[in-house]
Amino acid sequence: MNIPKFNAAALSIEARGLARNYGDLVAVDQIDLAVNRGEVFGFLGPNGAGKSTTVRMLTGYIPPTSGTISIAGHNLLSRPSAARRHLGVVPEEANVYADLTVWQNVMLMAELHGISKERRTQNGQYLLGLFGLAQRARQKGRQLSKGLRQRLMLCMALVSDPDILFLDEPTSGLDVASSRLIREVIASMNRSRGMTVFLTTHNIEEADELCHRVAIINKGRIAAIDTPQALRATVQSRRSVEVRFPNDRTPPPALLDFGAGTETVQLARGFRVFGAEPGRIAQELANRATAGGFRIEHISTLEPSLEEVFMHIVSRGTSIAPGQSNA
Amino acid sequence: MLEKRRYAEAFLWQGRAAFVVAKKNVMIYYLKPPVITFGVIFPLFFYLAFAAGHAGPPEAMVPGIMSMALFFTASAVGPLVTPWERQAKTYERLVTSPASLSAILAGDVLAGMLFGTLLSLLPLAIGLSATDAGVVSAPRLMIGVVLGAFAFSGLGVLLSAPASDTPSQVMMLSNLVRLPIIFVSGVFIPLAQMPAWGRWLAPLSPLSYSADLIRVGFGETGYFSFWADVAALSGFTVVFLWAAHLLHRRTRDRAL
Secondary structure: OOOOOOOOOOOOOOEEEEEEEEEEEEEEEEEEEEEEOEEEEEEOOOOOOOHHHHHEEEEEEEEEEEEEEEEEEOOOOOOOHHHOEEEEEEOOOHHHOOOOOOHHHHHHHHHOOOOOHHHHHHHHHHHHHHHHHHOOOOEHHHHHHHHHHHHHHHHHOOOOOOEEEEEEEOOOOOHHHHHHHHHHHHHHHHHHHHHHEEEEEOOOHHHHHHHEEEEEOOOOEEEEOOHHHHHHHOOHHHHHEEEEOOHHHHHHHHHHHOOOEEEEEEOOOOEEEOOOHHHHHHHHHHHHHHHHHHOOOOOEEEEOOOOHHHHHHHHHHHOOOOOOOOO | OOHHHHHHHHHHHHHEEEEEEHHHHHHHHOHHHHHHHHHHHHHHHHHHHHHHHOOOOHHHHHHHHHHHHHHHHHHOOOOHHHHHHHHOOOHHHHHHOOOOHHHHHHHHHHHHHHHHHHHHHHHHHHHHHHHHOOOHHHHHHHHHHHHHHHHHHHHHHHHOOOOOHHHHHHHHHHHHHHHHHHHHOOOOOOHHHHHHHHHHHHHHHHHHHHHHHHHHHHHOOOOOOOHHHHHHHHHHHHHHHHHHHHHHHHHOOOOO
């Protein structure tokens, strides 16, 4: 039987003018997304921004009100089955079948993807070993802890060797060890197999660590889409200088006052001065300290964290186009 | 030609997916002792409670009990599978697998049909061994059982369409629909002996046609012609499956 081929030239995921309304509520408002093959793409947004609705449309669970979706070169709306054969999905709040064993759960998903018996047995054994579930193959789903269930759900999503993996909050509520294992496996699968990963997460650090590009959705619209580094660079006002004085000494306010467009925040140890030109601020601060007889213990310039970029965009409702700066 | 081949391949692929879904349903939902016990015991006592007030030889009760068991078992679990999956949060992953909605529903119907057919053999075996009942036309009996099982299972899957993740709510709706179907079906009283209003309503119940074929299988006179029974059961099955597909597609995201 012929499995629909992955169109190598095509984008892994392409959505154009994607919208979804629930009555009068516009959950997702005409968004465009293009995810390249082999890319780890982060999808961030506050609660209710439209993340899960978007993922549910991209995986074919709910139809869009308007727009087009292409998965591995297949039109998801006209040929859903062919498109979904390229997908592995770990939905948000999903669960394993509690009355099936670990092994049966994995085999069920492999069979639904039409994987041959030999290949699914081989893949299943490999994945259970990789996720530390080999000793629990005969345990029922209901006997697993939340972390182990999440590992099993990843096994179920990966057993068909998908070209594209959708992960909706994969490490939410998990212990550190399980979260780290899952992140390592995702990164490894992406590197070794060129698997495209569409990652929805609230964990900004996770997105920063794993993703080649991230999109931030707010109020149903894409507010920003770029590499984490580029996004950090765009929000210039959140660039900063961190300074610490010996014995946590507090300098006179004038030393840390750099006028309009800057903001000084006291930290547990030291101070942080936010401004668009951290180099100039650092230099000026050092000059002032020298002139005032203040010794500086530590000074460094910092780019904004992805979390700060996220908060900046979400709280101000701004949007950033690639390459555009937003002071 | 290439397009035809592609459709044929897709059809075969989805057929296999339906079989996988049916296997999953049997493993998870059907092979539970309470389901089996309830499927056999409930219709048996339901029928006996009615038959206690009516004189008649025990063998006369066998077709009715068998029809009841078939109806109850084939339509019992179907209404609950989707709400159970929604409640257990396994539904979204199933729907986002390559199995189409048609394949998922066909799998649900197939599981119910197999379960109903197999469990209806139990009252048949008991009836044949413990009473003077005898099968006169095995083909008609089996056609009545299999086509009936398809129609009742299709009804069960149709009843699972409401956008609910609370099985008890769907169970109430299910009983609200299934009990009237039993009472107007001629299971308790042969259709020819029913009052006029009963004979008017009987054609609306798919159980009437299945019970009619089963009675003919046991040597009784049919109320409808053989082909009318077959056509009606096939028609009910098609309508139930079409409506189930339409409603499941509409209600899929309303339960989010």
